[in-house]
Structure formats: structure tokens, C-alpha cells
Amino acid sequence: MTAIQDFIDDTARSVAFLSRVPVPQRHFIGHDGRLSRAVRAFPLAGVLIVLPAAALAAVLSAFHAPPALLAFATLALQVLVTGALHEDGLSDSADGIGGGRDRESALVIMKDSRVGSYGVVALVLSFGLRAAAIAALATVLTPSALGMALLAVAAASRTAMVWHWSLLPPARRDGVAASVGEPERGATTFALISGALIAALLLLPHGTVLAFALALAAAIIAVLTFDRIAMRKIGGHTGDTIGATQQLAEMSVLFALALAL
Template identity: 35%
Template sequence: MTQFLRHYLLAVQFFTRIPVTGRLADWVGFSPAMLRASAAHFPGVGWLVGALVAGFSALLLAGLPDGGFSPLVVAVWGTAFGILITGAFHEDGLADVADGLGGSPDRERALIIMKDSRVGAFGAIAVVLALLAKVSLLALLGSVTSLLLCPALFMAHVVSRTWPLLLIRLMPHVGDAAGSKSKPLADQISKTSLLIAFIWCFTALALVFHALIAIEFIAFDDDALAWITSLATALAASGIAFFVMWRWFWKRLQGFTGDCLGATQQACELAFYLGLALSL
């Protein structure tokens, strides 16, 4: 349990801006092996980020007037809050991938562009479109029912952080081994780590599903089961997005980089919201 907690806190330290400093950081420690083991808790980080964003959105929904532009306000501020927590870690990966794969058809040249810290036209366009898509979809979901928006936020953050781990399992790391911060993380992932990640994910799914079932029986809401079906559709859409990203990286790079993990998380999160919106 101690190792479990240390690996989880290391994942929080690596993937978010939530401070793990001072004596706590000393207790957690660091090594490439620990960072590799912390990959199992990537969906667990989604639990934390998703819960914070969903809770923040719920408070805004409770305080703002019903109807009107309230869902849009919640979508914008909730998205901004999520970026503040993560430090735009995954959006940065999306921008680098868009610049690299959009900027050159040549594999080696694309990898060089992806390492450049400057943001080009393709990267800027990709991030802007991703943020617009996220805000518009969340505003749409919030306008349909605020009851579904917060569970959707929570699940999307967990599910979208599970799929990238399959990239690590299925593909080789092709980034700069010497300069990549993600190399120890992406070097390999064991079956045990994958099992832990899936437990994080499936526990979140079960929690939300049972909550919606409870709402149906307690509140006699006939739409609850329909919402469960919609969430299952959203999960399938997220899986399709992962497959598309996996095929794209394999075709263009014959592997993945740390930026590819961030881009995959963003694509799977957006696909989750889109699948949910379409199913409704």
C-alpha cells in the first residue's frame, strides 16, 4: 500500500500542477523505475482531475441562473480550471503532434519538429479547435441536463487517460531517448501495471453507472437508463478515437513519443463527449 501511494503521488506530481513538494516529495522519492511504475496510475490521476473539474462545474451550475448561457459559462470555466490543474500538459502534446505530423510527411523530420518547443500554425490550430470542440460539447451536454454533465466530465478524464497506456504496450517509443522526459515512463508497461490502470478505469465506470441506477430508483427518473446507454456509447466512441490515433502513429512514426500520449488523451476525451452528445 505504501508503494501504491508513492507511485500514485509521483503520477500526480508528473501529470499535474498539484504541488507534491517538501517532505511529501522527499517521502515519495524518484527513480526511472518508479516513474515507469507510476504509469499504472494515469487513470487515477484522471480520478483526481475529473473529480475536481466536475465538482467545480457542479458548484458553478448551482450558483448560476438556470438556462440561458449558464451551461456555456460552466463549460468555459470548467475547461480553464482543468487546464490550470494539468498545466496544459496534454494540450502541449497535441500541439507538438499536429506541428510534426502536419508539418512534414517525412518521419525523421516530423520527429525533429515535434521536439521543437515553438508552436507552429498546425499546433495552434489544433489546440484552438480542440478547446472550441470541448467547450461547445460540454455546453451542449449541460443544456440537455446538468445531472449528466458532471458524471460525464469525471468519466471522460478517467477513460481518456487509460487509452494512452495501450500505446505504450503496443508500440515502441521512438522519441529522443536522451532528452525525453517521458522515456522512463514510456519505456515499457507491465501487465500488472495495465491491470491496475484498468481497475482504476472500471471502478470509475461502475461508480457512475451505479449512481445513475440509484437516481432512477430513488428519483423515479425514466431517463436514467437511457443516460447509462449514452455513457456506454461515449465509451465506444473514445475507443474508436484511440484506434484512429494508434493507426495514425503507426503509419507515420512506426511508434510513439510522449507527445503522442498527450494527443491521444485529448482525442479520446473529445470523442467521449462527442459520442455522448450524439447518443443523446
């Protein structure tokens, strides 16, 4: 029972960290604010966070809403629930990595609350690619299958965050990511396995093994490519690059599914 309660607490803490969803304070009693173990629940937390948007997509699909309208409404609700947390990370990472002359200038730019041209372009591409992919999926999947596919993407993209976080050292010692601790090895392994299983269980009944394999490959390539860029430009991860990883993985997986299904 203790292990189950610990996982419930980790899930609640992960939901609170990854979204603007209010979480009961009882899950934080005696908690020191570190997420080293709680990252194991990121895949499940992603599913819970995206559940309202996935339900909306399914309902709109059932009522034969225009695919583009369905896609943007789904993304709008998703952003409301997350508080655009991951989009902010993508924008800041694009500005810093794209506009920084060196490591220090890149990190300074990433801390700046203003949005530059690289950040704007990244956000336009993120919303455009995701909306186009969701609209494409809405034309080939049943309403329930569409909702399940979006939940699978949610699990996969939050798993990608943990992987990125665990592979790279902190780029700055006083950042948000560093302050909440490094992912434990066991928690990372649990997140990677559970994330893949959750995505498979949600996607395979409505798709194909090939589609799942392509989506998995797309996520892996996106994370590893971004890891190389982040390591070369800023020397590790930050809270912004962790959020950017979620966006890149979500874009990649949706793109692959739209092509394969």
C-alpha cells in the same frame, strides 16, 4: 499495507507526472523516476486532477450559469491544474505528424517549442469541441451528474494514455516517454480494468448503458486510429503523442456523451 502504500505512492507520482499539482516529497523517496508500475494509477490520478474543475462545473450549474460560460470556465481551471500539459502534446503531435515530410522531420518538428498552423487548428478544435460538449451536457444533466460525468471522462482519457503508451514502441530512445520506462503488462491491465470500472461507476448512475457503450467505443476508435497514424508517421509513441491521446480520448468521450445523453 505495503501494497496499499505502494498504490498511494503510484497515485501521487502519477498526479505529479500528469499535472502541476504539488505532491509531498515522501512519495518519491527511493524512487528512480520510472513510471512502469505507476501507470496503473493513471485513471484514479485523472479523477483527482479533474476534481476541482468538475466541482466548479457542478457549482456553476447549480447557480444556472450560462452553459458556454460554465464550459469554458471548467476547461480553464482544468488547464491551470494540468499546466496545459496534454494540450501541448496535442499541438506538437499535430505539427509533427501534419507537417513532417518523413519520420525524422516529424520528430524534429515535435521537439520544436514553436506552434505551427496544424497545432493551432488542433487546439482550436480541442477547446471548441470539448466546450460545446460540456455546454450540451450542462443543459441535460443535474449539477452532480455533470460533475460525475466529467470525472468519468477524466478516468477514461487517462486510461487511453496508458493503452496508447503500451501498444506502440518508443519513436525515439532519448525522449521523455522512453526515459520513464515502458508500462508493465500487469500495470497496463490494471489501468484498463480500473479505468473502465471507475468511468462506469461515475457515469451509469446518471446516464444510460447506451451512453456508456458509445463513449467507450468512441475512446477505443480514437486511440486505435491515432495509433495507426502515429506508427505510420513516426514509428511509435512519444511524450507528445501520449498527451495527444488524452486529448483525443477526452474529445471523443465528451462528444459521444453529448450525443447520447
